[in-house]
Amino acid sequence: MPSLLTHDRRPNTKHSRYTTLTKDHMIVTSPHGRDYLLRDLIETLIINNELSARPSDDWRSQALRAAPRDHFVPDRAWVPSRDLSGGYVIDHRIDPDDWLLAVYRDTLLVTKRGDGDIIDTSVPATSAVSRPGVVMRFLELLQPQPGDRVLEVGTASGWTAGLLAHRVGDGNLITIEIDPELSTTAKQNLSKLGLAPIVVTGDATMGSTVREEFDRIHVTCGVRNVPQGWTSQLRPGGVMVLPWMPAHGQRGEILKLQAPLISPWLIGRFCGSTSFIMMSGQDVDIPTSGRRADDESSWTSMRPTQVMEAMPRGFGIFLTAVAPDLAITKAKREEHNDRAAFVMELASLRDDSYATIVADPAYDRTCMTQSGRGLGDILFQAYRQWVRLGKPGRDRFGLWIGPDREVIWLDRPSNAIGARNR
Numbered sequence: 001m002p003s004l005l006t007h008d009r010r011p012n013t014k015h016s017r018y019t020t021l022t023k024d025h026m027i028v029t030s031p032h033g034r035d036y037l038l039r040d041l042i043e044t045l046i047i048n049n050e051l052s053a054r055p056s057d058d059w060r061s062q063a064l065r066a067a068p069r070d071h072f073v074p075d076r077a078w079v080p081s082r083d084l085s086g087g088y089v090i091d092h093r094i095d096p097d098d099w100l101l102a103v104y105r106d107t108l109l110v111t112k113r114g115d116g117d118i119i120d121t122s123v124p125a126t127s128a129v130s131r132p133g134v135v136m137r138f139l140e141l142l143q144p145q146p147g148d149r150v151l152e153v154g155t156a157s158g159w160t161a162g163l164l165a166h167r168v169g170d171g172n173l174i175t176i177e178i179d180p181e182l183s184t185t186a187k188q189n190l191s192k193l194g195l196a197p198i199v200v201t202g203d204a205t206m207g208s209t210v211r212e213e214f215d216r217i218h219v220t221c222g223v224r225n226v227p228q229g230w231t232s233q234l235r236p237g238g239v240m241v242l243p244w245m246p247a248h249g250q251r252g253e254i255l256k257l258q259a260p261l262i263s264p265w266l267i268g269r270f271c272g273s274t275s276f277i278m279m280s281g282q283d284v285d286i287p288t289s290g291r292r293a294d295d296e297s298s299w300t301s302m303r304p305t306q307v308m309e310a311m312p313r314g315f316g317i318f319l320t321a322v323a324p325d326l327a328i329t330k331a332k333r334e335e336h337n338d339r340a341a342f343v344m345e346l347a348s349l350r351d352d353s354y355a356t357i358v359a360d361p362a363y364d365r366t367c368m369t370q371s372g373r374g375l376g377d378i379l380f381q382a383y384r385q386w387v388r389l390g391k392p393g394r395d396r397f398g399l400w401i402g403p404d405r406e407v408i409w410l411d412r413p414s415n416a417i418g419a420r421n422r
């Protein structure tokens with residue numbers, strides 16, 4: 001019987017039961033069985049259009065059953081809240097019901113923060129089990145076929161490697177993880193399910209150590225610049241899917257790259273907004289503490305919230321094209337001069353330009369304090385330009401990746417609006 005789980009918050013008693021709404025809106029309860037939860041997750045993914053409506057026809061539903069997520073989630077993990085401002089810990093040893101419930105929700109689970117405790121949100125996450133809906137989207141775009149040779153970047157716990165190995169066959173998947181502790185655990189997790197893809201411990205920035213071409217490359221950490229090693233290892237006709245996160249501090253785009261049969265340039269299309277843990281070696285460390293923007297202050301009627309709302313609707317791609325060095329290091333509501341305000345901080349990836357932008361609702365105006373190149377002006381000018389172009393959405397943009405350059409275009413490949421050296 002189709003059902004909708006009504007829990008949005010975790011239950012806080014050990015023996016709590018899920019309350020479900022049936023088709024007839026009768027309240028019933030159900031025990032915390034894994035099969036029940038997996039079925040319910042699959043239903044949620046179908047409702048959210050992240051799985052096809054006929055699970056029996058979709059290899060991804062079968063893979064979700066063959067590599068169940070609870071085999072890969074460690075005993076202790078952090079469940080972030082939707083806006084990432086908070087979260088809670090699940091611990092299998094303390095509350096297995098609570099743990100299993102979170103494992104089968106469509107949510108990201110943070111599993112490592114460097115050497116720190118997963119509770120310490122001041123330390124950036126370094127590993128996670130990705131959100132099932134995002135994983136399904138990536139796999140749909142990747143379209144791996146049985147027998148395809150696949151390279152995966154960022155094994156983590158091995159969950160997505162398990163899904164892929166189920167599809168393409170064990171020996172056809174090479175998955176690379178930089179953290180040796182994680183790759184050892186991933187191998188164990190996979191082998192307990194009888195799956196044995198090749199798990200390599202190492203830095204995937206240079207590509208696979210194995211000299212061969214791949215039909216598919218599946219990247220599960222954020223990428224600023226697509227490494228040469230990957231583009232040269234994608235065979236003509238091959239597909240690579242990655243979280244493209246070129247601008248520090250901003251959400252990125254799911255990027256699908258295809259290798260044409262006769263050109264050394266890859267063709268890319270943007271397929272949705274996303275955010276992933278950055279690939280190590282490509283995360284930029286911009287010092288923010290102790291910096292002051294004290295050169296010039298000015299007022300504008302532009303609202304930073306408008307700009308942030310436009311980011312996932314095409315403006316983020318446009319901004320990367322026209323101002324590739326601009327980094328948004330903060331964008332959130334906070335107390336400013338004892339009043340609630342929306343505060344943005346901008347930094348430059350190539351010099352020490354810096355800006356703070358404060359939208360103070362009391363004045364219905366925005367104050368910019370800038371030093372250096374006027375990053376606030378650059379941001380708002382780009383926004384006005386994007387509006388004048390008719391607010392183009394992500395489907396109007398495309399990307400070429402050549403041997404030494406990346407070119408972003410609008411509407412047609414000959415209309416380049418920005419280029420970066422690789």
Ligand SMILES: C[S@@+](CC[C@H](N)C(=O)[O-])C[C@H]1O[C@@H](n2cnc3c(N)ncnc32)[C@H](O)[C@@H]1O
Nearest residue numbers: 127129130154156159160178203204220279280
């Ligand atoms: C979000 S997790 C991957 C999630 C995952 N595949 C899953 O099953 O849901 C990203 C992983 O990429 C790894 N990573 C980061 N930089 C890397 C690099 N340069 N080479 C290989 N792995 C890297 C991290 O250690 C982390 O475990």
